[in-house]
Amino acid sequence: METFSGYRRADGRIGVRNRVAVLPTSVAASAVADRIAADGGPRVTATPHQMGTEQPEPARRRTERVLAGIGRNPNVGGALVVELGTEAAGASAIADEIAAGDTPVETLSIRDAGGTRAAIDRGREAVDALLEEAARARLESADASELVFGVECGGSDATSGIAANPAVGNACDRLVEAGGTSCFSETPEFIGAEHVLAERCVDESVRERLLECVDRRESVADLMGVDLRGTQPTPGNQEGGLTTIEEKSLGAIAKGGTTPIRDVVDYADPLPVGGGLVVMDTPGYDVESVVGKVAGGAQVIAFTTGRGSTTGNPIAPVIKVTGNPQTSDRMATNMDVDASTVLDGESVEAVGERVYETLLSVADGTRTEAERRGMAEFAINELQPRELASLGDPT
Amino acid sequence: MKGVVLDDAAVLLADGDTVATAITDLEAGRTIETEDLPDDRTVLEVAEPIAFGHKLAVTAIDAGEPIAKYGEVIGSATERIEPGEWVHTHNCESNRGRGDLAEGSA
Incomplete structure (x- = not known):
């Protein structure tokens, strides 16, 4: 066990x-x-x-x-x-x-x-x-099934979807298999990949809620008469080889793994313990998205980054995983798991096992690089005027 | 990793993909020799410099045709793309989040 x-x-x-x-x-x-x-x-x-x-x-x-x-x-x-x-x-x-x-x-x-x-x-x-x-507080032995594991990506490049995200997804699969909860989010990064996620929802109600969340995010662009391409993928993503939001999304969803999606919860709503794979409806801004999951009860976060994000969180340890060999090398003191070995032929399963072992070790008290460096970013996602309007009468 | 590595140069992530992702910086004129290319092709010449992580076409793609990676559509070609050419924002555009194309928009 x-x-x-x-x-x-x-x-x-x-x-x-x-x-x-x-x-x-x-x-x-x-x-x-x-x-x-x-x-x-x-x-x-x-x-x-x-x-x-x-x-x-x-x-x-x-x-x-x-x-x-x-x-x-x-x-x-x-x-x-x-x-x-x-x-x-x-x-x-x-x-x-x-x-x-x-x-x-x-x-x-x-x-x-x-x-x-x-x-x-x-x-x-x-x-x-x-x-x-x-x-x-009593320190006692706990089981992996008691973990609520939030996964995030930020500063994505082409290696995120090929190496780091699939490896973190494999760790999510392992935790769900052990009886725990894995949570992935960032709804704007489902755009173009929602049909893949919809097929994995456990029932019609979860499927409908997931698609509604994606529609709402995409309709913000329609409402404003703007083109998402101005911001998604970001200029940094584009420099890293990502061309369209569809491409970014198809890579991003890999970090949730392959198990059925059991529930969709609102930003910062409580996440179940022992709940399998759960989606949270969060913005694409990674710091706010991490905060949403920690507010939901996630004790540990894994954060994939191709380009080298350094952010942490004040409450939950953040495990940094990169699939980019240059980032792994140049930013070694900010990275916890090197997933770039996937590009050299190490299997996603083997790297996923390393991520999972890191998760258990960090849960046991090992400090992450972000903790060692005092990285503790915090931001709350504020409801914007258009979102408020779409909610209708607040009473 | 999922997919097939093409001559240590690029990775083709799924059958039917029309682009591969460079896993090293590729110089113009480099030849990628492998049986794993589509259209019974065994040699692909890199047409222009392609940076690590960027995409190259492994087959000819006509203007307006979908571009496939991960076995899924990631956008459409805005011009004809020849095999070996770089595929990025200059010749591939998203079909999603296009408020600029929504009915009634300026």
Whole structure:
């Protein structure tokens, strides 16, 4: 049986890290959250972001859902929610949702504390207390079937679809076989490949939801009268040999593996444990997409990159996999798995086994290159005006 | 990897594909010799420099015809493409996300 040591949480889920998260509810509290976390050591991480203090109702709900989801991620042993005090998305509402999952949580209002200096002092005290509580978490043996594994690609080139994505897909297949959950996303990168995915959906309802998500993303281009080619594939993708969105998509979907698609969930919605392969409807912007899956409960992320993306995440370790031999060589200190050997004849299955072994090792505590280098990017996907309009009356 | 490596130069990912992906920088004039080419062809001459990861046509493709990779359509040819020529944004365009072609658009 494939096992690792993790932190058992009150709700039964297992964390692969035991972090204290400092969560600002808006851009107005982000610098203070950063300062509070800065002196806390590697176990304390902040999630600064750009959301304003006022957002339209559905956008505000999404911000709250993301932050509450991050706080409830099993890698979090304690959370401090920081507000300026004028936000529509208040700290107490988010803290209540986090506490509902039995995660220790505190709130801090910069205005109530009497300004930023006092807030930083109080925040550090709260973090110290949360670290003590988190330290009581039991480290115990857990099974691979308890892992929720999010997969992502960014900075794609032609090697992504040939080497790195199929190898990560093979690791997804192995985890699903072991009884766990694998989640892939980035709906704009299903355009041109959705017919392949649709055939793999377990039933008509999942199939319809998947195709709806793709239609919605593509119709944004129609609505605006623009041509997706201006942005997809990106100039970097094109330099790397990718010509059309169809080509990029057909390579991108390989990272989800080959098992049936069991469910389609909304951005940052909870991912099931032991759920097989699940699709999340996320944007193509990789940092926001990773955050959506971590808010959904993914404990570990694998991120394929041909051109050499270096991004990580504050809460979940990010395993970097490249299929490009030059990137593997030149950016070795940012890459965890070299999948470029596929181009020399190593089988996708053999590289997939290496990715899977890395997943279990990272779950067991081995730090990824992104963790070692302190890479901890965070961004929330904000609902845009046209998306808000397409949702209709928010009530 | 899935697919067939053509003379250490490029990979043909699926039967019926009309393009192969270079797995090394290819110089103009290089010949790719293999039985695995379509149309009973055994030699393909690289017509122009093709960078690692970029695509070359393994068969003639007429303007407007679909271009296939991974056994799927990745776009359409905007001009006739001869075997051995580079296939990229200058001669292959997407059929999807084309709001510019949507009815009623300027």
